[in-house]
Structures are given as C-alpha cells and as structure tokens.
Amino acid sequence: MGRRRRASLSEQLAEREPLLEVDDVTIKFGGVVALNGVDFTLYKGEILGLIGPNGAGKTTCFNTITGVARPTTGTIRFRGEKVVGKKRFQITRMGIARTFQNIRLFPEMTALENVLVGADARHKTSVVGALFRLYRVRVKPEELTEVTATGGMTRLAQQLSRTGQRFFGLSRHILEERAARAKGMELLQLVGIEGRAGELARNLAYGEQRRLEIARALATEPHLLCLDEPAAGFNPAEKESLLALIRKIRDTGVSILLIEHDMRLVMGVTDRIVVLEFGKKIAEGSPSEVRDNPAVIAAYLGVPTDAA
Numbered sequence: 333m334g335r336r337r338r339a340s341l342s343e344q345l346a347e348r349e350p351l352l353e354v355d356d357v358t359i360k361f362g363g364v365v366a367l368n369g370v371d372f373t374l375y376k377g378e379i380l381g382l383i384g385p386n387g388a389g390k391t392t393c394f395n396t397i398t399g400v401a402r403p404t405t406g407t408i409r410f411r412g413e414k415v416v417g418k419k420r421f422q423i424t425r426m427g428i429a430r431t432f433q434n435i436r437l438f439p440e441m442t443a444l445e446n447v448l449v450g451a452d453a454r455h456k457t458s459v460v461g462a463l464f465r466l467y468r469v470r471v472k473p474e475e476l477t478e479v480t481a482t483g484g485m486t487r488l489a490q491q492l493s494r495t496g497q498r499f500f501g502l503s504r505h506i507l508e509e510r511a512a513r514a515k516g517m518e519l520l521q522l523v524g525i526e527g528r529a530g531e532l533a534r535n536l537a538y539g540e541q542r543r544l545e546i547a548r549a550l551a552t553e554p555h556l557l558c559l560d561e562p563a564a565g566f567n568p569a570e571k572e573s574l575l576a577l578i579r580k581i582r583d584t585g586v587s588i589l590l591i592e593h594d595m596r597l598v599m600g601v602t603d604r605i606v607v608l609e610f611g612k613k614i615a616e617g618s619p620s621e622v623r624d625n626p627a628v629i630a631a632y633l634g635v636p637t638d639a640a
C-alpha cells in the first residue's frame with residue numbers, strides 16, 4: 333500500500349475558506365507610499381502575523397482593513413464582501429474588530445461598561461443610546477438601575493409608555509442590556525479580569541487595560557480580531573499568558589491578524605506570517621520559512637538583500 337503524500341502548505345491553504353482578502357492595496361499620504369501593492373489572504377481559523385520594521389506599513393494596513401484609512405487603489409474583501417468604502421461601524425458589523433497600539437479605553441467607565449460599549453455595536457437598540465434617551469427624559473441613574481434590576485413597570489417605564497415607541501424600545505433595550513452584561517462578564521472572564529469588572533478602567537493595571545481592550549473588541553462578536561502590538565510593554569510572563577489568551581480566542585472560532593514586534597511571540601503563536609518593508613510585502617509563509625528568508629533577515633538587520 334502506497335504512503336499518502338502530505339499536502340504542501342499551498343495545497344492545504346487552497347482547501348481553506350478565505351476570510352480576509354487584501355488585493356493589490358496601495359495607499360499614499362502625499363509623497364509617502366505607506367502600502368505598495370500589498371496582497372495577502374487570511375483564512376478562516378488562522379492566526380496570521382503581520383510583521384516588519386518600524387514604518388513598514390503594518391498599522392496603515394490595519395487602518396485600511398478597518399475603514400480608518402481608504403486605500404488609494406486596490407480591494408479588500410471580507411467573507412466575500414467589499415470592505416473599501418464602508419464606514420467603520422459597518423465594518424465592525426461585518427465582523428472585524430481591532431485593538432490599538434495605544435490603549436483607547438473610556439477611563440471613567442468601569443471595565444464592564446467599556447465592554448458594553450463594544451457590545452453596543454451589535455445591538456438593535458443601543459445601550460449607550462438608550463442611556464442618553466433616558467437622561468433626556470430626566471431619569472435618575474438609580475431609577476435606571478431599578479428598571480434594569482427588576483424588569484418591572486416602574487414610574488419610569490410608565491412615563492416612557494406615554495410614547496409607545498419609546499416604551500417598546502426600552503423593553504427591548506432592557507433585555508438586550510441584561511444579555512450584554514452577562515456576555516460582558518463572560519468576556520472579562522475569558523481575558524482573565526472578571527474580578528475587576530466594577531473598577532474604573534483608569535484604575536486598572538496596564539496589563540489589565542490591554543486585556544480589557546481585547547474583551548471590548550470581542551464584545552462586537554467579530555469573525556476577525558486585529559491585534560495591534562498587544563504585548564507592547566509586557567514582561568516575559570505577561571507575554572506568555574497573552575500567547576495562551578490569543579490561542580484561546582482562536583479556539584472560540586475567532587480568526588486573528590496580529591501585529592507584533594516580539595519575534596518569539598509571533599513565531600510561537602502564528603500559523604503564517606506576512607512581512608512588510610517600506611510598504612511592500614517582502615515575504616509570506618510559515619514561521620520557519622519567514623525566519624530563514626534572507627530578505628526578512630536583511631530587513632531586520634538593516635542591510636541590503638544582496639548583502640545578506
């Protein structure tokens with residue numbers, strides 16, 4: 333009986349479902365070409381690393397995928413649907429979430445509230461919007477708590493029922509808010525900071541804030557999570573547990589695009605890696621292929637390829 337031939341990496345990828353397709357993307361800022369004809373595909377279930385020296389175009393690439401910046405030319409498809417030209421909230425609803433290089437939390441909100449803001453992107457009625465509506469009809473915060481805690485018809489609900497639309501909007505909001513809070517707690521647990529749910533974001537330790545950012549991004553129920561240097565400022569032990577968290581998130585069915593400078597972390601957690609230099613893709617492949625690629629070595633050592 334003949335031995336079965338093992339499929340090559342390209343054969344294995346051909347069988348997989350593309351999730352994100354970046355095709356010939358160029359973006360210019362005045363005279364600066366931040367991305368120059370970049371293409372790559374991220375497959376469902378994959379952890380794809382995006383690496384390159386400072387200024388290579390990694391964050392710009394994230395910005396084009398998430399609608400923060402519009403490519404000068406090129407297309408981006410997510411689950412077969414065009415991304416370029418969509419607004420940021422539409423892209424979030426399509427299922428792409430991201431974290432930022434510099435932490436962007438709401439410092440005066442609790443950890444759980446920060447996650448609820450993320451969940452809000454998915455609601456039919458907006459939790460945050462509902463809060464604003466309530467404040468407009470001069471409702472005290474404790475009354476809101478009463479409504480959300482009891483689910484009963486309080487004076488507040490009666491007041492709102494005068495305009496039926498508002499009342500039904502509120503009822504649905506209450507149910508959604510409860511579900512969102514439960515889901516929020518689950519996410520805080522997933523990232524390991526459920527014990528800090530009621531703490532103001534600004535009082536959390538740096539590592540906890542980074543984890544909270546991830547929980548908030550996950551609250552939008554993404555298919556793809558883009559992490560921009562999630563280990564920045566972490567010590568080796570924190571990096572190790574972040575690595576485990578990234579794997580755990582992937583195991584929940586979320587694919588991951590990861591920008592990270594720490595090579596050990598990138599090599600340890602990714603399935604494949606795309607390397608950029610001066611806005612161009614210079615390599616793509618498995619971690620070991622990329623590690624041994626002369627162009628990549630040259631880019632990191634700062635020497636011309638032909639001298640490597």
Ligand SMILES: Nc1ncnc2c1ncn2[C@@H]1O[C@H](COP(=O)(O)OP(=O)(O)OP(=O)(O)O)[C@@H](O)[C@H]1O
Pocket residue numbers: 361364365366384385386387388389390391392393
């Ligand atoms: N809004 C902008 N206006 C002008 N130039 C920009 C803008 N955004 C990025 N650039 C330039 O585009 C290039 C790529 O920058 P980008 O931040 O994407 O690189 P990076 O790989 O993420 O770098 P780092 O690892 O340092 O974060 C740089 O030369 C940068 O100065």
